[in-house]
Amino acid sequence: MTDPTREHGAPPLDRGTVSTEEPPQTTQLTTPAPGGRRRAVAVRVAAVVAIAVVALGLAYWRTGNEVVVTQAVLTGLMIGGVYGLVAMGLTLIFGVLDIVNFAHGAFLAVALYITVEMVGRFGAHPYLALLVSVPLMFLLGAAVQRFILSGAMGKPLENQLLITLGLALLIDNGLLLFYGPNPQSARLPNDTGINVFGAVVTVGRLLAFAVALVLAGLLYLLLQRTRLGTAIRAVAANDSGAQMVGIDTRRIYMATFAIGTACAGAAGVLVAPLVTIEPTTGELFNIVAFVVVVLGGMGNVVGALVGGLLIGLTEQLGALYLPGQSPLLSVFIVFVLVLFLRPQGLFGRAA
Amino acid sequence: MSLLQVDNVSKTFRGLKAVDDVSFTVEEGSILGIIGPNGAGKTTLFNCIAGAIAPDTGTVRLSGTDVTGAAPHKVSKAGMARTFQLMKPFGSMSVLENVAVAAMAHGTSRRAATDAAADVVERVGLSRWRDARADGLPTAGLKRLELARALASRPRVLLLDEVLAGLLPAERLPVMDLLETLRSQDGVTLVFVEHIMAAVMRLSDSVLVLEQGRVLTAGSPAEVTRDPRVIEAYLGEEPAGAGS
Amino acid sequence: MRKPWIAAVAVAMPLTLAACGGSAPPGTEGTGGGEAGGSGDTITIGSLHPLSGAFAADGQQMDNGAQLAVDAVNEAGGIECLDGAQLELASGDTQGAPEVGQSEAQRLIQEGAVALVGTYNSAVSQNVAAVAERNQVPFVIDVSSADEILQQGYQYTFRLQPSAAVLAQRGAQYLAEVSEQAGDPAQQVAILHEQGPFGTAIAQGFTAEAESQGMTIGPVISYDPASVSDFTTQITAVREAGADVMMVAGYYRDGVLVANAVDTVQPGLDAVWGVANGAFDTPQFPGEVGDAGEGFFDANYRLDMTNEDTQALAELYRETHGDDIRTAAVLSYDAVQVIADALGRACSTDPTELRDAISETELDSLIAQDGPIAFDETGENENAAPILMQVVDGTVQQVFPSEYAETEPVYPASPNS
Incomplete structure (x- = not known):
């Protein structure tokens, strides 16, 4: 890469600025400290462990009973895992499409009723509904994005909010019209309690947690290791940059919304045996999902899972710290605290 | 048939003709520099060629294929890559991954794309920052990243929009060296818009001069800089790179 | 907005739903069984319950219960001393929200309801009680437990269920x-x-x-x-x-x-x-x-299944709606009966006279309680008991x-x- 003229310091026909410069340095870029990134992660992990120890100690001090504390931690993790799965779909949609999807809970409700149908009509095991719900919701999500939402991309935010809100109302009332308001159920056969360190958890809840983690892991692998996933992350990072390197962003929007909705579809099946199924049940998860998404960092899938676990634990432990108060108060406190210290959320990108 | 053929492209903004009936061709393997005083319409023309703006009239053909006003990803797939003045890195991804995305978008598997990306990263001199987050790079690095991403898509034509802007003089030379090797080693055709006359003179096979949206003249660098009309167009305006 | 039809359909849905459930669009008559013959006019009673939303299961039952009471009164000949005037139920969907309940109450009163029954949610009943008091229209609460509603000196609100x-x-x-x-x-x-x-x-x-x-x-x-x-x-x-x-x-x-x-x-x-x-x-x-x-x-509070009339109502509900009747629906049934009974004693649709007649109610209930329905000075059913x-x-x-x-x-x- 050398040019003979370089040594004389005078490129041809130049009026003279470059020639007065010193010989070019080989690099103007500073190398990032190699251990720096690892250190930052280690600090964060240490902080989390410290907080966990303090939290558990506090709970024990408040209740004087390690069985209750263990139970709270166990239940919190189980519930939190499912919150995480619901939130992952939502945060993915936000990260890529910049859409706050108010219909996410309604999609989850559709999955609940798919499970009801599978159990009621075909006598199938509730989890078999995953085979129906996930592909069906994937297609539904793709169709919704392609035909309903794509027109609103790039338009003012209110349009998108209005559309997803309208969609949520449509689905909720459609379910009400079709199924009526009476509660339905889709129970697991033989849902016994399992003993874990003196605390108890039902098989149903344990399975929901395990499957949620597996699905979360699959989603993570999809995003990190596949071409589609990498393209999705690129679009989330810089939409126009992605277009310029040849990514068809419209297809990515459709795929992302479909995946996010499929997550809601999976979560709905996992949760169906654990709740009373009514048309409005989905809305409960909607609210928690939004809190988790903001807490974990909008657009960050790992953050959604961690945030979900955190909220699950906070709800349960919070009930121990402040027994007379609503556990929501603890969630609120944690929420405000985290955002105060890190406004972009636990894993979010700094503004 | 020329690789890039621009015919009668015009674009009007709010009653003002930003680009007025511009035509030119670029042969494969050559380097064309587009210059002109401020407001001459260089950026608008550039955007028309790259597909970012659809011209009011005229066509842009790449190897005979009409790409006038095509969507960015289609333009990229057709074999025309561009860099952006306002850089658009995938901030949270590493430098290597940034480049790999571009390679992947053109059909290669993830593994092959990553290997190809590593090569490109090496060539633009970013090896040391391979695994660093893109949003940690300073301007000079981001410029090279832009270039790397454009290269990774193995384009036939590379459009460069003031690629040397914002770089210190010492930072410019490696980039110019790189651009030359792109043509000599990879056979990439370059079209670049530039203010820095030194670069234009050094790199271009031919130069297109715009003034008020119209082609003032075209020719070799030596011819163009001697043309009195060109000198007059720049009169009263200090071309970048001029000394006292 | 390019796809306004989605939002339009979404808004139309709950309206349609409510219409099917009985809440008629403004300006039209309420649905209901008041078409049976009878030489007198029709007397409208407003029914305010959550017909959509999280409480719809109970709300819809209660509206159905009120309608069955209206049908029963009409089949028995309507209000005798008013020339057999027929009753008609006008339904409003409160959606469980106080503001919606309030505006629905206002609407029903403006459309001529002589009395209101409802609402299931205490917060909604609180607002409706205020509207009833302002407009001097009697309001009989079927279900709402909050003690405060009847501790504000309201004259026009009565409650059937036992208070909290x-x-x-x-x-x-x-x-x-x-x-x-x-x-x-x-x-x-x-x-x-x-x-x-x-x-x-x-x-x-x-x-x-x-x-x-x-x-x-x-x-x-x-x-x-x-x-x-x-x-x-x-x-x-x-x-x-x-x-x-x-x-x-x-x-x-x-x-x-x-x-x-x-x-x-x-x-x-x-x-x-x-x-x-x-x-x-x-x-x-x-x-x-x-x-x-x-x-x-x-x-x-509970529908009294040892009472034959209650059993008959439960059977009728099963035949008509294919579901087991909930106690809340029986309370709504009773509430309409209270109003019909008061109309029969006041022999007038004047709201103040009606209110006075209600306050003197002594009516057997289909609910298990300590005695007949009778209201004390604050409007509480003094014989209500769980x-x-x-x-x-x-x-x-x-x-x-x-x-x-x-x-x-x-x-x-x-x-x-």
């Missing part, structure tokens, strides 16, 4: 009586209540009476019914505290979750004791939770006091809980 204070006091009293009768008096009672005004009022009233009966109360755990999804931690805490009875005051969804958690944790309680619990005495509850709900008690139900062999049965009992209470409830 009465429910809580009787609930604790029955616990003392039943457990002593069984030779196993309750000693430490844990309280698990929804954190809103309803659950809190029940918890407070229960605590006062229980302590005066010599029981100790603790632990007291509250929760948010809207967001709770699991009770294993709370039930574990109750078990670890050594309580022998757990009182639960909440709604349907959380009641089901409590049953599941009790089944999982097995806290070794003598009884799970609901007070005005939204789940434990509903016909759907045993079906949804199976064995987990066996033995659960609930002290609540009775005790228990899930026995998979069905909800009345067990206490003995004059209403269908079967004996089982105390301690079962080896499982």
Whole structure:
């Protein structure tokens, strides 16, 4: 890469600025400290462990009973895992499409009723509904994005909010019209309690947690290791940059919304045996999902899972710290605290 | 048939003709520099060629294929890559991954794309920052990243929009060296818009001069800089790179 | 916006739904069975309930109950002293929201309702009571527990169900009586209540009476019914505290979750004791939770299944709507009967005369209570009282006091809980 003229310091026909410069340095870029990134992660992990120890100690001090504390931690993790799965779909949609999807809970409700149908009509095991719900919701999500939402991309935010809100109302009332308001159920056969360190958890809840983690892991692998996933992350990072390197962003929007909705579809099946199924049940998860998404960092899938676990634990432990108060108060406190210290959320990108 | 053929492209903004009936061709393997005083319409023309703006009239053909006003990803797939003045890195991804995305978008598997990306990263001199987050790079690095991403898509034509802007003089030379090797080693055709006359003179096979949206003249660098009309167009305006 | 049709359809849906449920668009007549012959005019009664949203299951039942009462009155010839004037029900969907309930009440009054019944949600009833008072239109509350509604000196609002204070006091009293009768008096009672005004009022009233009966109360755990999804931690805490009875005051969804958690944790309680619990005495509850709900008690207002007329109504509801009638719907039925009865005594649709007639009501009820429906000066039904139900062999049965009992209470409830 050398040019003979370089040594004389005078490129041809130049009026003279470059020639007065010193010989070019080989690099103007500073190398990032190699251990720096690892250190930052280690600090964060240490902080989390410290907080966990303090939290558990506090709970024990408040209740004087390690069985209750263990139970709270166990239940919190189980519930939190499912919150995480619901939130992952939502945060993915936000990260890529910049859409706050108010219909996410309604999609989850559709999955609940798919499970009801599978159990009621075909006598199938509730989890078999995953085979129906996930592909069906994937297609539904793709169709919704392609035909309903794509027109609103790039338009003012209110349009998108209005559309997803309208969609949520449509689905909720459609379910009400079709199924009526009476509660339905889709129970697991033989849902016994399992003993874990003196605390108890039902098989149903344990399975929901395990499957949620597996699905979360699959989603993570999809995003990190596949071409589609990498393209999705690129679009989330810089939409126009992605277009310029040849990514068809419209297809990515459709795929992302479909995946996010499929997550809601999976979560709905996992949760169906654990709740009373009514048309409005989905809305409960909607609210928690939004809190988790903001807490974990909008657009960050790992953050959604961690945030979900955190909220699950906070709800349960919070009930121990402040027994007379609503556990929501603890969630609120944690929420405000985290955002105060890190406004972009636990894993979010700094503004 | 020329690789890039621009015919009668015009674009009007709010009653003002930003680009007025511009035509030119670029042969494969050559380097064309587009210059002109401020407001001459260089950026608008550039955007028309790259597909970012659809011209009011005229066509842009790449190897005979009409790409006038095509969507960015289609333009990229057709074999025309561009860099952006306002850089658009995938901030949270590493430098290597940034480049790999571009390679992947053109059909290669993830593994092959990553290997190809590593090569490109090496060539633009970013090896040391391979695994660093893109949003940690300073301007000079981001410029090279832009270039790397454009290269990774193995384009036939590379459009460069003031690629040397914002770089210190010492930072410019490696980039110019790189651009030359792109043509000599990879056979990439370059079209670049530039203010820095030194670069234009050094790199271009031919130069297109715009003034008020119209082609003032075209020719070799030596011819163009001697043309009195060109000198007059720049009169009263200090071309970048001029000394006292 | 390029796709306004989506939002338009979404908004049209609940309107259509409400119309099917009975809330007519403004300017048209209310739906209802008032078409039967009769030479007199039609008299409109407004029915305000949550026909959509989270409480739709109860709301729709209550609206149906009110309609059945209107039909019954009309079939019997309408209001005799008003030339056989027929009744007509105008339904409004409160959606469980106070502002919506308020505007619906306003609308129904403007369209000529001579009286209102409703609303199920205390917050909504609070607003409707204010509207009724302002417009001087009688309002008969079928279901709403908040004590405050009738502590503001309103003249035009009456309530059929026992207030929260009465429910809580009787609930604790029955616990003392039943457990002593069984030779196993309750000693430490844990309280698990929804954190809103309803659950809190029940918890407070229960605590006062229980302590005066010599029981100790603790632990007291509250929760948010809207967001709770699991009770294993709370039930574990109750078990670890050594309580022998757990009182639960909440709604349907959380009641089901409590049953599941009790089944999982097995806290070794003598009884799970609901007070005005939204789940434990509903016909759907045993079906949804199976064995987990066996033995659960609930002290609540209740349709009196030992009463033949009540049985007939339950059968009629099953024929007409294909579902088991809930007590709330029977209260709505009673509420319309109260108004019809008052119209028959006032012989006028003048709202003030009607209100006076209502205040002098003495009418037999289809609800199990201490006597006929009769209102005190504040508008409370002075004979309203809860009775005790228990899930026995998979069905909800009345067990206490003995004059209403269908079967004996089982105390301690079962080896499982």
